[in-house]
Amino acid sequence: MSNAMDGWLAAHARTLDTLDPGAPYEDLEPLRGVLQDVRIVGLGESTHGTREFFRLKHRVLEFLVRETGCTVLAMEASESAAHAVDAYVCHGVGDPVRLIARLGFWTWRTEEMLDIVEWMRAHNRGVPADRRVRFVGIDPQLAADSVAAVGSYLGQVAPERAADLAELEILARARPGSGPDPEQRLLHRARAVAQFLDDHRAKFADLTSPEAVAEAVRHARILCRAADLVTRSLDPGSPQDNVFAVRDRYMAEAVVRLTESGGGRGTDGPVALWAHNGHIAKGVYGNGVPALGSHLRARFGDRYYALGLLFGKGSFRARSADRTQGPGVPHRIGTSLRCLEGRLATAVPGDYYVDLRAADPSAVDARWLREPSAQRSFGAAVPRLTYRFHIAPLTPAEDYDGLAFVSRSSCSRPLADPDAQER
Template identity: 50%
Template sequence: MPLPSPDPTTASLARAAVPLRSLSADAPTTDLQPLRQVLDGVRIIGLGEATHGTREFFRLKHRLLAFLVRELGCTALAMEASESAAPAVDAYVRSGVGSAEQAVAGLGFWTWQTREVLAMVEWMRTYNRQRPASERVRFLGIDPQKCGPSLTALDTLLGRLPAPERNRATALLAPLHTLATAHPGSQPDPERQLVRGAEELSRLLTPYGSDAARHARNLVRAADLVTRPRQHTDPEQTVFAVRDRYMADALEAEPSAKIALWAHNGHIGTTHHGGGALRPLGSHLRDRHGDAYYALALLFGSGAFRARRTLPGPWQNRRARTRDAKVPSHRIGPPAPNTVEAQLASATPTDHFLDLRTAPEPVRAWAAVPHPHRSFGAMVPRWTYHLHHTPVTLTATYDGLAYIAASSPSEPFPHPTA
């Protein structure tokens, strides 16, 4: 008896898939050459991730960044990381100031304190070392969170101000020091006192140079996030919507740069997972740049990834003494049959890329209706994470997909001593 023919969607997905032969940044780029046509005319390339703790996602992003820089003229990497701390990473990759370990650790998120991100930062430094300043690739942070470096910089600056301005700025800055450790949405304040103080400080310091103005602006954004509500009758007034809007605004400060954007799938997509009125970062970029923005989601089949648990438990390694012991690994089996990942794996079980903009009609028809897919943030439910799926309409949310068959946990590096 002859074998049944695959359904049209599976067959079309298999034909449209572009195999990824390697995840190494040093590998030949023959398999990436189809991206030249896909990304023609694109200025901002969103590189997503279904988890914040998958080694293979980070390695693929490193490889794609190297390709984009070397062959497609990319001039900056913008990351879902502290805009206050990012200048230290930029100083390292462009001029060799400080150390890569200290700069990456200073970004403030456990998600990026990994050997994979460190290797990417070291690659950027190596690439830049033999190039003139005008041709060096930059590192940008776009997240208003983790504003401690801006507070430190302004503390130093105040000592150089004339007495009247110094006294007023000191009074305004004092309550803002709570922002260094406060979480977004943790201090809802309808009166917006922290924000008003940060805005006055910004107006006061603007005449004292671009660095002072930049750090003060960072505090305005950080204060806004901390005091925004998590829930509101208008979703665009919530901390989640405001954070993504600020991250989009940060990219507008680089109007001539060709940017690789590193963030979670939930941010780089052009619609909110699960529907609703909340607008992600990618939605703002699509409105502002049209098809010059390309959202590439990274998905995986099975394996393991790192994430914090929402509840503590005895499975933690209590003997470990590093910060990274608090971020355990989570195993997960093959995707459920009705998911996006299962359909991709059925068509092409190995690592591959799929461009949705030019996909054949059976693929576009499949991608135009909602399907569940995996999306894990920095924290997951302790027992039920493997059951978690969110619906997505692929053609409305992403421009392309990269499927990684096997996920393994990202590898932390020890927090460097000062």
Template identity: 35%
Template structure:
């Protein structure tokens, strides 16, 4: 079996060498003509998922920024969506559209894993791209996640109800006050996880009542549009539903159903082509994903994640481009206080990361739908296990940080391979 695998790996590596496209650079600067292969890979897709294998690496943001530049500048994409809370995304969007405020301040209020120089570069580039453009042609930013809350959704839901249905404001308060935002994401987490399991279930019911109330209201005279008010309410619900759910018990995690709904609603509302950046486990188009994040001893098996919902909704108009890092350093461990730098070793031979790392080029883009001989097609059709690291990492358990899809080519249409990464360069506090 080992000899057969070695022979197959040789065929695969030769195929990669023949088809991989080497970018001129993996930062976001300079002309982007080196990424012309994206035109063939992306085609007419409405949404493109741009995955990453871990949070906390500088180059994993800069290379996606470079890809986003190509999609925006050369292919007409006009929304950048991100694995970031909806409310925080609203603040970023208002900055890149209007220029009001300060880019560094906006980025410093994003989720902890994004508060770095690379993200600041992306936000500043979006603002510069928009400068002087008509409103209909500006690039927008969407926080396509629900795992953190911000004040904006609470404030603007309240404003909308006060404006269009003041007689129902007391009803809103009965449900919104018990789940009100506690000042900062960290404060809110501390408050929430200090509550009993029964209380948390009650919070989810209150959040559902808020959604029901807001969706029952007509469009009215308010500076808050009805679609925005409904989306604000649903983002609050997404937080409370996600944290009462046991992932082991469900086939389609509610968090990723919310992510997919945010993206499909936004794309339908604006007509924009959307570039969506998140972890590979969220962006893969596979209908089933299994992953493990130590120290959690229980793997999450055969789940439908956001990318699976997007492929079901859009078909081939959803394209998934994964990213694999061979080795390097990342910044992680925020759950335990200030983050630390971790060294990630080269992947073991059981991972597709290992095979990809045997190619001639260190950094490259590979179309997994390129013409291939039968041994390679078998490899592409077969299951794939790849490394996936969240915000926590223990090098002693590196082999346990994995995600698995039943078919490599059904899970990803293309892959970006990075030879090495450096830690996220945090903005000074």
């Protein structure tokens, strides 16, 4: 099928004139028609540490904001801490470098992410409040800001209940699957705090304001999700209920909330969703766990568009599996015909994107889109020596609606921040 695949790609690929944000985007114009009725645009990445992926997604975000009415960037980042980044991009509150560090993931503590946040702030200065682009985290883990917010609010309205937060302080730093809790004490405590605030909403609104109590309840509900995630099993033998399945399900629910108008937090325009390819894909992980994108496809159908980002060769940043602190280190990899990226590199030179929905299912030259293949997939940490062999199964048209291919990858550029809370 290689010759047929090459021919189909040559006919359908759209060359990217540049990966740099701020450049004219005539080369992205075909996306206008492709995304005309799309509600959520999933922007994936096969590594968290490729500079070109950051730059291209920044550029696509600019296009979505200016040309399609997108007003929210939903990040695979701490739901709790992202609220402070949102305050910066909307109102200029805080130091963006420190706020990015508080997202809790070393992968986002980069010059490229700072460029995106600063662009959002610059854009928001010149538009009405209802057209500002918001920065939203969708990952319940690392809930330090929510622990602090709920504790502070209880201290104002019900000091006698502030001690209830002591047991929940672990949620500021605990990782998903940190330890079993057979009696679910942590989750029960979090739910009790959220219920207490909700039950006394009218009284506390009089003491403070409706907005203040609503914000406290929002943070308390984040703590409920974080408590559930922390105590879930890492056992891949329970693909519907383990920590990986629950995390993707919670992230999907967070994205769905962004499309709803309730509480004034919804958006009428499309949502730009930033996450790893494994999350935005429409199918399941290799261990049978339903991906974030599979939930969105079930809910929105073709109004969810999954754009996978792949690269041919070069370097990317990732931690070695035995390293728990600091930014990732460079890892290098060459072109390989063992995976889809190798075929993409030989079929069309340079950087490009392709809409997989354009394929005629009955066409012989499009059969490869519905046949099993393999793709590279690197997380925030990779094995020291065997990372080059990290591939994941895929069926291109079943997992993605489009592909963007970068011929050469280089490492993302870390920001220095001594106060960073890292993952």
